[in-house]
Amino acid sequence: MATKVANQPLFPMPFPAIFFIFSIFFGFGITLSQAASQTRHFKWEVEYMFRSPDCKENLVMGINHQFPGPTIRANVGDTVVVELINKLSTEDVVIHWHGILQKGTPWADGTASISQCAINPGESFTYQFVVDKPGTYFYHGHLGMQRAAGLYGSLIVDLEEGKKEPFHYDEEINLLLSDWWHESVLKQEVGLSSSPMRWIGEPQSILINGRGQSNCSIGAKYMKNMEQCKLSGSEECAPFILKVKPNKTYRIRIISTTSLSALNFAIGNHKLLVVEADGNYVQPFLTSDIDIYSGESYSVLINTDQNPSQNYWVSLGVRGREPKTPPGLTLLNYLPNSFSKLPISPPPETPKWNDYDRSKNFTYRILAAMGSPKPPVKSTRRIFLLNTQNKMNGGYTKWAINNVSLTLPSTPYLGAIKIGINDTFDQNPPPETYPENYDIHKPPPNGNTITGNGVYRFQLGEIVDVVLQNANTLNDKHSEIHPWHLHGHDFWVLGYGEGKFSAAVDETKLNLKDPPLRNTVVIFPFGWTVLRFVADNPGVWAFHCHIEPHLHMGMGVVFAEGVDKVGRIPTHAMACGGTAKALIQNPTQKP
Numbered sequence: 371m372a373t374k375v376a377n378q379p380l381f382p383m384p385f386p387a388i389f390f391i392f393s394i395f396f397g398f399g400i401t402l403s404q405a406a407s408q409t410r411h412f413k414w415e416v417e418y419m420f421r422s423p424d425c426k427e428n429l430v431m432g433i434n435h436q437f438p439g440p441t442i443r444a445n446v447g448d449t450v451v452v453e454l455i456n457k458l459s460t461e462d463v464v465i466h467w468h469g470i471l472q473k474g475t476p477w478a479d480g481t482a483s484i485s486q487c488a489i490n491p492g493e494s495f496t497y498q499f500v501v502d503k504p505g506t507y508f509y510h511g512h513l514g515m516q517r518a519a520g521l522y523g524s525l526i527v528d529l530e531e532g533k534k535e536p537f538h539y540d541e542e543i544n545l546l547l548s549d550w551w552h553e554s555v556l557k558q559e560v561g562l563s564s565s566p567m568r569w570i571g572e573p574q575s576i577l578i579n580g581r582g583q584s585n586c587s588i589g590a591k592y593m594k595n596m597e598q599c600k601l602s603g604s605e606e607c608a609p610f611i612l613k614v615k616p617n618k619t620y621r622i623r624i625i626s627t628t629s630l631s632a633l634n635f636a637i638g639n640h641k642l643l644v645v646e647a648d649g650n651y652v653q654p655f656l657t658s659d660i661d662i663y664s665g666e667s668y669s670v671l672i673n674t675d676q677n678p679s680q681n682y683w684v685s686l687g688v689r690g691r692e693p694k695t696p697p698g699l700t701l702l703n704y705l706p707n708s709f710s711k712l713p714i715s716p717p718p719e720t721p722k723w724n725d726y727d728r729s730k731n732f733t734y735r736i737l738a739a740m741g742s743p744k745p746p747v748k749s750t751r752r753i754f755l756l757n758t759q760n761k762m763n764g765g766y767t768k769w770a771i772n773n774v775s776l777t778l779p780s781t782p783y784l785g786a787i788k789i790g791i792n793d794t795f796d797q798n799p800p801p802e803t804y805p806e807n808y809d810i811h812k813p814p815p816n817g818n819t820i821t822g823n824g825v826y827r828f829q830l831g832e833i834v835d836v837v838l839q840n841a842n843t844l845n846d847k848h849s850e851i852h853p854w855h856l857h858g859h860d861f862w863v864l865g866y867g868e869g870k871f872s873a874a875v876d877e878t879k880l881n882l883k884d885p886p887l888r889n890t891v892v893i894f895p896f897g898w899t900v901l902r903f904v905a906d907n908p909g910v911w912a913f914h915c916h917i918e919p920h921l922h923m924g925m926g927v928v929f930a931e932g933v934d935k936v937g938r939i940p941t942h943a944m945a946c947g948g949t950a951k952a953l954i955q956n957p958t959q960k961p
């Protein structure tokens with residue numbers, strides 16, 4: 371059976387790239403070129419659309435009639451301006467620029483209740499920020515579970531014109547990975563917030579650039595109880611094919627914006643050379659497959675040096691949770707072969723979902739490339755964050771940090787702290803640690819968490835260590851993987867370990883030599899992860915589990931530093947709740 375596919379979506383560039391290149395010729399023949407940075411304008415309308423991302427029609431949140439949203443491509447130093455118009459008739463919206471540090475523009479971080487007021491239906495908000503680091507990033511909704519509804523796209527930052535990456539490649543392919551449910555996100559949210567909780571379960575499909583198949587597979591011949599897909603190629607759910615020429619080197623940028631799933635990515639017969647993680651260069655290493663958690667991005671290089679008369683499977687399987695979702699499959703299509711020519715061998719097998727040693731082995735190999743910034747040798751502050759699943763008021767299920775489950779206030783913190791109003795959120799900071807005798811191998815003894823919205827406040831420039839401590843969930847002998855994402859900063863991952871972190875034992879084993887810089891890091895079941903960052907970016911920043919239902923259930927904290935140094939906040943980012951009231955009562959107040 372022939373499987374046909376749609377054309378690869380093109381990257382929409384808003385304006386033709388106009389570069390001012392100054393070539394300077396030196397006597398000894400070196401050419402230097404320098405490009406002026408530019409401003410890239412986008413006008414985006416967010417709306418619901420009928421789409422069939424996995425062959426079943428559903429409501430999908432899209433931008434300018436596209437799902438996933440348009441790819442932003444810019445160069446280091448460019449200013450990105452996105453005028454976002456909310457065309458959802460009954461929902462507010464915001465967009466977060468994941469991995470972009472927002473130095474000097476904390477109000478553009480796109481976190482509802484934290485950096486800005488959510489944008490009402492019919493209204494617009496203009497995000498403006500500088501992209502100052504090359505790398506593979508993405509953007510997504512950051513209100514309720516709008517990311518899971520499909521509000522996401524890629525954001526790729528190239529080096530300044532004329533500068534070269536520290537590795538060679540001929541062409542690149544971008545893959546944005548997600549997971550998809552047939553149940554509406556509204557129903558998912560209400561289920562999670564109900565007593566008793568209705569868990570969302572595992573996704574129906576894995577999407578590659580917004581395309582997947584739930585009720586059939588293009589690799590059915592190798593699977594039990596799966597129908598072979600009969601696709602003409604023009605369907606919205608026809609796979610995104612990776613078209614390559616033989617004997618070239620490709621950079622594959624892989625981004626995971628999954629709501630829940632940890633994924634494993636492999637290409638039949640091809641080794642992957644990992645070179646970038648979360649917008650930071652890493653010590654290159656070869657692997658047959660990579661694990662990728664929600665919120666992470668990687669670049670891998672592949673050589674198309676295999677038999678050019680064949681095509682090869684690209685396979686994505688679920689790890690870390692029981693795999694109840696068919697693997698996401700597509701093809702590495704060696705041109706000029708037809709893409710309908712299926713590979714002769716089976717798709718790469720996803721490693722066992724709970725082989726955590728294998729997962730750790732991969733994750734521990736991510737180390738900073740030579741020449742990367744090194745962490746300060748000592749921290750000036752250390753906070754412990756215990757991750758537990760709890761009950762609340764007897765029936766609700768929550769996730770809590772040091773026994774506090776985050777419920778965001780209606781007034782965004784940034785404006786409230788900046789203008790000094792103190793009745794919109796809890797002024798007491800949340801606990802910096804948990805009881806020393808807490809047994810992480812047992813379900814929480816006091817299953818009853820409290821909710822809160824206090825803020826961890828740091829001195830500007832403070833060097834902060836965070837010890838993320840995993841623990842048993844409400845179910846006996848059970849602990850889950852959580853990918854934690856920090857806004858406004860990259861952090862160094864100093865180490866991972868089993869059981870409870872012990873300063874006396876584990877401190878000396880931390881890696882200060884070549885820890886990777888990242889913006890997202892996992893904690894493994896019953897384990898700990900230590901990260902270090904410099905609180906040098908004035909603003910208020912979310913730090914949270916990137917699993918969408920877990921954040922919805924309270925799994926996050928809020929950090930603030932140097933808010934008095936934040937520049938003038940656009941009034942529109944504060945035109946709600948307590949800050950709106952304060953500005954109306956005292957219009958001379960400077961936001």
Ligand SMILES: O=C1O[C@H]([C@@H](O)CO)C(O)=C1O
Pocket residue numbers: 569759843850920
């Ligand atoms: O938060 C979660 O809830 C369920 C389960 O623990 C209870 O049904 C699950 O798998 C989660 O990740």
